[in-house]
Amino acid sequence: MxxxxxxxxxxxxxxxxxxxxxHMTIVREDIFGPVVACMLYKTIxx
Numbered sequence: 001m002x003x004x005x006x007x008x009x010x011x012x013x014x015x016x017x018x019x020x021x022x023h024m025t026i027v028r029e030d031i032f033g034p035v036v037a038c039m040l041y042k043t044i045x046x
Contacts, residue, residue: 015034020027027037 013033018026018037020037020039
């Protein structure tokens with residue numbers, strides 16, 4: 001990946017996807033980082 005040599009110092013997190021349910025903290029609270037929570041649903045109203 002271009003620019004990876006600049007990531008050798010400091011604290012970095014790879015982009016992450018979580019499988020989640022609506023009651024989980026990761027869905028209900030803001031989190032800092034390149035993160036997405038993915039949830040399944042049965043109907044468009046969900």
